[in-house]
Structure formats: structure tokens, C-alpha cells
Amino acid sequence: MSQADRLELDSMFQLKGSMLAITVLELEHNDLKSLDTQLAAKVGQAPQFFSNTPVVVALDKLPETESDLDLDQLMTLCRRHGLHPLAIRATQRAHIAAASKLDLPVLPPSGARTRQIDPSAREQSPPVGPVHRPTRIITTPVRGGQQVYAPGGDLIVMAAVSPGAELLADGNIHVYAPLRGRALAGIKGDTGARIFCQQLAAELLSIAGQYKVAEDLRREPLWGEATQISLSGQMLNITRL
Amino acid sequence: MAKIIVVTSGKGGVGKTTTSAAIGTGLALRGHKTVIIDFDVGLRNLDLIMGCERRVVYDFVNVIHSDATLAQALIKDKRLENLYVLAASQTRDKDALTQEGVEKVITELSASFEYIICDSPAGIEKGAHLAMYFADEAIVVTNPEVSSVRDSDRMLGLLASKSRRAEQGLEPIKEHLLLTRYSPERVTNGEMLGVEDVEEILAIRLLGVIPESKSVLKASNQGIPVILDEQSDAGQAYSDAVDRLLGKEVDHRFLDVKKPGFLQRLFGGRE
Ligand SMILES: Nc1ncnc2c1ncn2[C@@H]1O[C@H](COP(=O)(O)OP(=O)(O)OP(=O)(O)O)[C@@H](O)[C@H]1O
Numbered sequence: 001m002s003q004a005d006r007l008e009l010d011s012m013f014q015l016k017g018s019m020l021a022i023t024v025l026e027l028e029h030n031d032l033k034s035l036d037t038q039l040a041a042k043v044g045q046a047p048q049f050f051s052n053t054p055v056v057v058a059l060d061k062l063p064e065t066e067s068d069l070d071l072d073q074l075m076t077l078c079r080r081h082g083l084h085p086l087a088i089r090a091t092q093r094a095h096i097a098a099a100s101k102l103d104l105p106v107l108p109p110s111g112a113r114t115r116q117i118d119p120s121a122r123e124q125s126p127p128v129g130p131v132h133r134p135t136r137i138i139t140t141p142v143r144g145g146q147q148v149y150a151p152g153g154d155l156i157v158m159a160a161v162s163p164g165a166e167l168l169a170d171g172n173i174h175v176y177a178p179l180r181g182r183a184l185a186g187i188k189g190d191t192g193a194r195i196f197c198q199q200l201a202a203e204l205l206s207i208a209g210q211y212k213v214a215e216d217l218r219r220e221p222l223w224g225e226a227t228q229i230s231l232s233g234q235m236l237n238i239t240r241l
Numbered sequence: 242m243a244k245i246i247v248v249t250s251g252k253g254g255v256g257k258t259t260t261s262a263a264i265g266t267g268l269a270l271r272g273h274k275t276v277i278i279d280f281d282v283g284l285r286n287l288d289l290i291m292g293c294e295r296r297v298v299y300d301f302v303n304v305i306h307s308d309a310t311l312a313q314a315l316i317k318d319k320r321l322e323n324l325y326v327l328a329a330s331q332t333r334d335k336d337a338l339t340q341e342g343v344e345k346v347i348t349e350l351s352a353s354f355e356y357i358i359c360d361s362p363a364g365i366e367k368g369a370h371l372a373m374y375f376a377d378e379a380i381v382v383t384n385p386e387v388s389s390v391r392d393s394d395r396m397l398g399l400l401a402s403k404s405r406r407a408e409q410g411l412e413p414i415k416e417h418l419l420l421t422r423y424s425p426e427r428v429t430n431g432e433m434l435g436v437e438d439v440e441e442i443l444a445i446r447l448l449g450v451i452p453e454s455k456s457v458l459k460a461s462n463q464g465i466p467v468i469l470d471e472q473s474d475a476g477q478a479y480s481d482a483v484d485r486l487l488g489k490e491v492d493h494r495f496l497d498v499k500k501p502g503f504l505q506r507l508f509g510g511r512e
């Protein structure tokens with residue numbers, strides 16, 4: 001606890017590492033006009049999601065042949081739809097240059113660091129068998145304002161998840177109780193991840209970035225039931241357990 | 242060693258101070274030596290509700306800063322032998338409370354008291370954090386409305402993760418739900434959440450349901466903890482809650498809409 005007379009000696013800040021679950025807007029084509037109309041349609045579906053939502057805009061999936069991107073205009077377009085770009089993800093030189101002109105941070109492409117494997121090390125490593133993914137088990141209620149993350153594996157929660165609580169897992173999420181908060185499975189992009197819950201009452205469900213918010217979920221016939229949620233293509237499927 | 246009980250809520254104005262005064266007085270009435278500490282630095286309400294505001298000379302912050310001894314600052318209740326109050330200071334300096342200071346005072350009180358009741362300020366900032374940090378048990382005061390339930394839920398999360406017991410990996414704080422300002426009529430009309438709804442969301446043991454009652458305001462204006470008004474519904478409900486806190490099985494009352502009695506129906510309503 002800081003005391004007035006100790007104030008000058010106390011350090012003013014701490015640097016803390018953290019895992020942020022952040023939405024990535026990944027562009028597949030450089031066509032701002034179509035992007036504008038498609039974003040407008042999405043905003044119509046989930047207006048709450050698009051209000052001051054921080055995003056990373058990914059340009060690394062844009063075909064090299066479509067390199068004439070007006071980054072300034074793209075940023076303006078995002079903001080108009082309620083998205084707040086914090087940084088871009090890019091590999092093309094033109095994109096990186098444009099970003100530095102706008103003072104926008106540039107992130108490496110997703111998974112770049114994990115993909116850089118030393119070829120000589122690979123030869124020595126044992127043959128790839130089934131990988132053991134640790135499971136995180138929570139037995140007490142997850143309350144509003146709390147966040148639980150299972151890195152690299154599954155998350156099992158044996159008690160209620162309150163509104164305002166957030167569950168994150170690289171793998172699957174199981175909730176053997178009412179799920180009233182948010183659950184985001186496969187947050188590193190595993191499209192095979194699933195969410196299981198005994199009572200669907202969630203504020204948000206997401207698998208590998210594809211999400212549904214409470215307004216849509218409430219209209220589901222299985223709202224309040226025991227369900228499993230999986231991803232097929234771009235669609236979240238909700239089925240009875 | 243004293244049992245340290247925090248009365249907390251997150252949301253303001255739900256009845257924490259009313260509850261601290263009632264529960265503390267109820268414990269003393271049953272023969273347990275009890276002290277109630279006002280953690281609401283800057284506001285200072287507890288001494289008013291306990292009717293000892295004119296006898297406050299030194300306060301909690303004075304003791305922490307060693308401007309006064311505990312013996313000088315503790316105010317003995319006029320009515321009950323076993324009951325003491327440690328008033329909050331009127332200072333505006335929110336940093337007047339420190340974790341070391343609070344620990345020092347609580348440790349010293351622990352040696353001679355059976356129960357230490359900590360009346361938490363609203364919010365989840367420093368004052369509320371210090372009020373709950375050393376607790377063994379928590380009474381989470383909740384009104385039957387969505388925003389209050391949400392704040393209580395958040396506070397339960399903090400009790401489970403940011404308290405001394407959580408940080409040291411000790412047995413978790415024992416949590417009790419106290420539903421206050423309950424109005425069965427408004428529940429029936431759908432204007433308020435019912436007991437079951439709140440219990441289902443918060444999923445902790447129900448210590449009691451205190452009805453919305455004019456007797457609460459009347460008692461606090463007179464500086465008498467409402468639990469001493471044995472005729473009042475709120476006083477009786479607080480009495481039951483104290484019995485449950487001490488481990489007695491007592492049925493819940495005041496949950497249903499009052500049916501007008503025969504005489505009342507005959508001669509019309511009487512306030
Ligand atoms: N059961 C009840 N019936 C009617 N009024 C009540 C009841 N409980 C509390 N009140 C009233 O609600 C108001 C707030 O009560 P109190 O001061 O105990 O709340 P608090 O949670 O301590 O507030 P704060 O967050 O400001 O410290 C007071 O006017 C009190 O008289």
C-alpha cells in the first residue's frame with residue numbers, strides 16, 4: 001500500500017505480460033467498396049459488437065497481386081463501423097510502409113514465431129505422436145469480471161459462469177452448469193474446437209473467432225437447454241446434447 | 242481469536258450499514274463480545290445508526306496513525322455491555338487506510354473480541370478491498386434487482402480471489418447472502434427479482450431475507466439498530482439471520498405477500 005510519505009520511492013508502474021483475446025479483421029480482398037457494404041450488414045446483425053470494438057486489421061492474407069491498398073481510407077472505414085484498429089498485421093512492404101506513415105503498430109503474421117522452427121532441431125525431435133494437451137479444471141463459480149483462460153488445451157468448469165465472466169480456451173470449453181457469461185473456444189484458430197454447456201444462457205459464444213451474441217442466441221430454440229456448439233464453415237451450429 | 246465478518250455488496254445504498262449495526266447488535270445481545278468497524282472513510286454513517294455520533298472523539302484512522310490507542314477510540318454502546326463501535330474518520334483522504342494499519346488494528350481487536358464486523362463502503366475500490374481482505378466470513382447484502390445482483394456477483398469473485406484467505410491458499414471465505422429491502426408485492430408484480438432467482442444466480446447460502454420496512458428508517462433516525470425493535474418485521478428478520486449465522490436452523494419468514502387478516506378486512510387497512 002502506498003503511503004503519502006513513501007510516494008516518491010514507490011515505483012509508478014509495472015510492466016505486465018498479458019494474453020488479450022482480440023478480434024482480427026482479416027481482409028481477403030482489397031475491395032473497400034464491398035467491404036463497406038459487407039461490414040454494414042454485419043453491424044446490422046450485431047450492433048453491440050460494433051461499438052468501439054478494438055481490432056487488429058490483418059492484411060497478410062491479401063493476395064500480392066492486389067497491393068494497391070489505401071490504408072488511411074481502410075482505417076476510416078473501420079472506425080465508421082465502430083471498429084477501432086489498434087494495429088495491423090502485415091508482411092507486404094507497401095503495407096508496412098503505409099502503416100508507419102499513419103503511426104500504426106505492425107504485428108507479425110499470426111503464428112509466425114511458432115512456425116519458425118529450426119530445421120536441424122526437427123531432425124532430432126522424436127516422431128510426432130499424440131500431443132498431450134493439458135486441461136484446466138475450475139470447480140468454483142466464475143463470477144462477473146473474472147476471466148479464465150486455458151492456454152494450449154481444454155477448459156472444464158464445474159460451476160456456474162456468471163454474466164460478465166469470460167472463458168477462453170485454445171481447445172474446447174465444457175461448462176457443467178449454467179453458462180451465463182462469454183465462452184470463446186479455439187481462440188488460436190482451432191476450428192474443430194467445441195463448446196458444451198448444461199444450460200445455454202450465454203452472452204457470447206465464439207469458436208475460432210466466429211461468434212454469436214446474446215441477441216441472436218436468445219432466439220435459438222435451444223436457449224436454456226443442454227447444448228453443444230460447433231463450427232461448420234462460417235456457421236456456429238447449436239445442437240442438443 | 243475473533244471471527245472477522247465483512248458486510249459488503251459492491252453496489253451502494255443496499256443496506257450494508259443497517260445490516261452491520263443490526264447483526265453486530267444481535268451478536269452482542271446473544272452474549273458475544275462484538276465490535277463494529279466503519280470502513281467508510283469520509284462518510285461515517287455507522288455511528289449515526291448506532292446512535293453514538295456525539296461520543297466519537299477518536300476514530301479508526303487515528304488508531305492506524307497512532308494518534309490514539311484502541312482503548313481511547315473504541316466507543317462502548319450505551320445499551321449493551323458487549324458492544325463497541327470503531328468510527329470512520331471524516332477525512333477526505335481515501336489513502337488514510339493502509340493494509341498494514343488495518344491489519345494492526347484487526348490483530349489487536351482479535352485478542353479481546355469474539356466478533357469483528359467490518360462495514361464496507363460501496364464499490365470495489367481500496368476501502369471495500371481493505372474491509373474484506375482479512376475476513377473469515379462475508380455477508381453479501383443484495384437488493385432484489387439485476388444491478389445489485391450483478392455487483393454482488395462481482396464482489397463474490399473478488400472475495401474468492403483477492404482476499405487474504407485466497408492469496409494465502411487458506412480455506413475460502415464463508416459466503417452468506419442477505420437479501421434486503423425485499424418486497425413480496427413487487428416480486429409478485431414482476432417489478433423485482435424473487436428470492437429463488439437471486440439464489441440461483443449467486444448460488445450461495447441464504448442467510449436471510451429482510452423485508453422493505455418503514456421501521457428501518459424510523460430506527461436509524463432514532464439511532465437505534467432496527468434489530469432492537471422486536472415488534473418490527475425487519476427487526477425480527479435480522480434476529481433470525483443472526484441465529485442462522487450462529488448455526489441455528491430457522492425457517493425463512495416474510496417471503497410471501499401478507500394476506501390481510503380477518504379484522505383488517507373488516508375494519509380496513511391499518512398502517
Ligand atoms: N429493509 C429496509 N427497508 C427499508 N429501507 C431500508 C432497508 N434497509 C436499508 N434501508 C434504507 O436504505 C438506505 C441505505 O441503507 P444503508 O445506509 O444501510 O446502505 P449502505 O449499503 O450502507 O449504503 P452505502 O453504500 O452508502 O454505505 C437507508 O436510507 C436505509 O434506511
Ligand SMILES: [Mg+2]
Pocket residue numbers: 257258259281286360361362
Ligand atoms: Mg454504509
